[in-house]
Amino acid sequence: MKRVSLLMLLTFSALNSFSQVWQFVGPDSMPWRNVLQMDVRFVQGRHPHIGIATGRGLAANNGSGWRYVLPDFIGHPITTNEYYRSIHFSPWNDSIGFAGVDLIEPAFYEPGSSGGTIWNVHANRWGGAFQFGGGWVGHGVSLSFAFSPHQIGKVYSWIIDFYKTTNNGSSWQGRGPGLFYGSTFLVPDLASDSVLYAGLGRQAGGIYRSTNDGADWTLVRTFPFNNYPPRRYTDFFANGDTLLLAHSKFPSPYDSTSGIHLSTDRGATWLHVLKYVNVQCILRSKRMANQFFAAAEASIYRSTTAGLSWHQYISALPSMKTVDLREDPHSDTIYVATADSGVYKISLRTVDVASDKRIPLQFVLHQNYPNPFNPTTTIKFQIPNSSFVILKVFDLLGREVATLVNEEMKPGIYEKTLDGSALASGIYFYHLTAASFSQTKKFVLLR
DSSP states (O other): OHHHHHHHHHHHHHHHHTOSOOEEEEOSSGGGOOEEEEEEEOOTTSOOEEEEEESSOEEEESSSOEEEEESGGGTOOOOTTEEEEEEEEOSSOTTOEEEEEEEEETTTTEEEEEEEEEEETTTTEEEEEEEEOOSOOOSSSOSEEEEOSSSTTOEEEEESEEEEESSTTSSOEEOOTTSSOOEEEEEEOSSSTTOEEEEEOTTSOEEEEESSTTSOOEEEEEOOOOOSSSOOEEEEEEETTEEEEEEEOTTSOOOTTOEEEEESSTTSSOEEEEESOOEEEEEEOSSOTTOEEEEETTEEEEESSTTSSOEEEEOOOSOSOEEEEEEOTTSSEEEEEETTTEEEEEEHHHHHTOOSOOOOSSOEEOOOBSSSBSSEEEEEEEESSOEEEEEEEEETTSOEEEEEEEEEEOSEEEEEEEEOTTSOSEEEEEEEEETTEEEEEEEEEOO
16 A cells, blocks of 8 residues: 555656656657658547658558558658658548658759649558649648638649649649749638638748639738748748748747747738747647647747737757647647657646646757847756756857856756846857757847
């Protein structure tokens, strides 16, 4: 009896000390864990059906283990000539899914012609392949599919150019080759049928809107999208007058456009509501209409004000490279896909009841906030195990101007404040050393 009581006590203590508990979902094969995009079909009372696209192919798990369904399943070897970029489940038909595939031009090692495939989800069998023309795609997230929230069977895709089907993929209508050369996002408006938004880079350069199911497009806002490496992470949400744009060029340092932008007048004016954060993707909750989540490097931010204000909600992600977020509408679980370590899930209940004494999973040095600053700024960092930690500030010439930490520290999440009252305006650097971890970030003192 004492042993059982002690075990329960230790379990309770562990849960509270490591409150933000991420559970690894898969894949179980290490080479397949570099995820590019994820989709999850949730059915109440049943195990979620998870699909991922990777550089090696497509994998899925319907609760009975992972299957590597394409290209392995159809019997030809994985080659460098194919790049499986996206996977999407139909919201109306359990037996249909779509995949975006780049066919690499061997002479240039660059994406060229693009195609799609229809998937029988239940049988894990692919067939009915179709291909959208040829031509140059670039490196954007151009192999995406979007499902109409207003008409069953209507699917949009941007494969080199804009395509549409009204019969769940049996036939497609397109605009013709080479018009915009791919999009960084393609999003239907939740409030209005036939209204779409697309992020177009290269020659186009901005957020575009169509009010006639993609037949014509008009510029809503000029914006510096880029379809070429380093990849800029971009996500978008549209619901009538409310538009949300998340943008960054992670893993590069943030720039003046990074973060989340909000419009409440259909794009006429914009507020930069979350600044100096490299946001990789956003998600609107299906359980609470005014609640949004955003993945930003090693954190998840949350808004309960329809995107107007944001706060850090989860500060220890399994990876800094989050590429997708999904929420189970039937429970309190969120799934994340990472670009280097697979898929994880977390119960939000453990986050909401958690104490502030969280043990991180990895070393992380966050960007300071605010930045630029005058005269004080906060630097946040995470230590997963006991380490001797040094946090110093240097000027542009490499001269040390401040030491914020120089001591042994226990695992945890810490914040240190720099008072720059005695410093001149200009560019500075802060450097964190802990165990084998070492990282430097730039910030600006602006009076």
